Amino acid sequence: MARIIVVTSGKGGVGKTTTSASISTGLAKRGHKTVVVDFDVGLRNLDLIMNCERRVVYDFVNVIQGDATLNQALIRDKRVDTLYILPTSQTREKEALTKEGVEKVINELSETFDYIICDSPAGIEHGAQMALYYADEAVVVTNPEVSSVRDSDRILGILQSKSRRAEMGEDPVKEHLLLTRYNPDRVERGEMLSVADVEEILAIPLLGVIPESQVVLNASNQGLPVILETESDAGQAYDDAVARLLGEEREHRFMTNQKKGFFSRMFKGG
Amino acid sequence: MSFLDYFRGKKSGSANVAKERLQIIVAHERGQRDQPDYLPQMQQEILAVIRKYVQISDDMVQVEVDRNDNCSVLELNVTLPER
Ligand SMILES: Nc1ncnc2c1ncn2[C@@H]1O[C@H](COP(=O)(O)OP(=O)(O)OP(=O)(O)O)[C@@H](O)[C@H]1O
Ligand SMILES: [Mg+2]
Numbered sequence: 001m002a003r004i005i006v007v008t009s010g011k012g013g014v015g016k017t018t019t020s021a022s023i024s025t026g027l028a029k030r031g032h033k034t035v036v037v038d039f040d041v042g043l044r045n046l047d048l049i050m051n052c053e054r055r056v057v058y059d060f061v062n063v064i065q066g067d068a069t070l071n072q073a074l075i076r077d078k079r080v081d082t083l084y085i086l087p088t089s090q091t092r093e094k095e096a097l098t099k100e101g102v103e104k105v106i107n108e109l110s111e112t113f114d115y116i117i118c119d120s121p122a123g124i125e126h127g128a129q130m131a132l133y134y135a136d137e138a139v140v141v142t143n144p145e146v147s148s149v150r151d152s153d154r155i156l157g158i159l160q161s162k163s164r165r166a167e168m169g170e171d172p173v174k175e176h177l178l179l180t181r182y183n184p185d186r187v188e189r190g191e192m193l194s195v196a197d198v199e200e201i202l203a204i205p206l207l208g209v210i211p212e213s214q215v216v217l218n219a220s221n222q223g224l225p226v227i228l229e230t231e232s233d234a235g236q237a238y239d240d241a242v243a244r245l246l247g248e249e250r251e252h253r254f255m256t257n258q259k260k261g262f263f264s265r266m267f268k269g270g
Numbered sequence: 271m272s273f274l275d276y277f278r279g280k281k282s283g284s285a286n287v288a289k290e291r292l293q294i295i296v297a298h299e300r301g302q303r304d305q306p307d308y309l310p311q312m313q314q315e316i317l318a319v320i321r322k323y324v325q326i327s328d329d330m331v332q333v334e335v336d337r338n339d340n341c342s343v344l345e346l347n348v349t350l351p352e353r
Contacts, residue, residue: 145288146288146291146292149292149296150292150295150296150299153296153299153300154299157299157300157303161303187285189283190283190284190285190286191283191284191285192283192285193285193288193289193292194285197285197288197289200289201289201292201293201296
């Protein structure tokens with residue numbers, strides 16, 4: 001039985017695809033057989049972040065519609081050999097995904113994979129609902145900013161009412177908060193919501209805090225999941241998040257400004 | 271922000287405002303979320319009935335369902351205009 005994890009947010013552009021790529025790579029690096037599925041039908045970004053855009057032949061929608069087998073559509077990652085990517089269609093509409101179609105593919109993937117990571121499209125409508133429907137767990141990607149937090153709360157509402165687990169009256173989808181693009185400097189200056197603020201409002205357990213980092217853009221330019229930049233703050237923060245997802249206890253890092261000098265610390269009594 | 275506040279690390283930026291606004295909107299939306307689907311329609315109809323007698327605006331009628339363990343209470347709040 002695979003663990004099905006949706007990476008979702010409501011608001012667009014907050015870091016879902018970046019997160020899906022890194023979490024799936026992190027799980028696979030630890031030896032778990034992992035597949036990351038792109039639910040963003042019509043856009044398709046995951047293949048670029050995973051550096052396999054030129055190897056896409058068949059996609060998720062082809063498999064749902066019976067035009068290709070799963071094995072024909074799955075792309076094996078060149079860096080981590082327990083990692084596979086199921087790319088999505090660039091030409092279809094989000095409505096090409098149906099509960100029955102998605103279920104068929106998820107069930108088949110469940111037979112061979114330990115982890116299925118679902119990269120959700122933005123929004124709270126059909127596409128996002130298809131991505132979260134079969135999830136056992138949800139990583140709610142949130143930026144420390146009003147509209148992102150509000151949308152995260154709305155997506156939590158959907159997880160609690162419209163997921164398969166909710167509809168069947170099973171145990172609820174396990175929720176994790178992943179705060180990304182965090183800027184400790186700005187938080188200290190009172191310009192940005194803090195981790196504690198967002199935790200208090202959303203009231204779900206914190207999986208990790210990913211700092212705002214130049215490295216993320218550099219990595220995505222090269223088609224490298226940022227978790228493989230093992231020296232970088234963002235890479236390490238994602239590695240911590242993956243460890244916690246697997247039940248490891250790790251202290252939260254990157255929540256304060258590392259470079260802060262002795263004097264400012266002294267004056268702030270910290 | 272005063273000079274001293276700065277060194278005490280007291281926050282005076284807009285994050286506090288953001289947090290307060292979020293707390294209000296999120297609480298409001300969570301309340302809406304648990305409401306039955308028929309509620310907006312019912313609110314419109316109640317509004318129409320009251321308007322036969324008194325002129326009131328949309329936001330002067332508030333309809334809410336409060337669910338407890340074994341019963342639900344329909345709460346109807348109508349503000350009448352001053353005479
Ligand atoms: N921690 C970070 N630091 C800096 N930039 C980041 C960080 N995380 C994501 N980004 C940048 O934010 C942009 C959006 O990221 P991404 O594509 O992962 O978001 P998304 O939620 O998948 O977007 P969409 O809703 O369009 O699918 C990208 O340019 C990415 O490089
Ligand atoms: Mg995306």
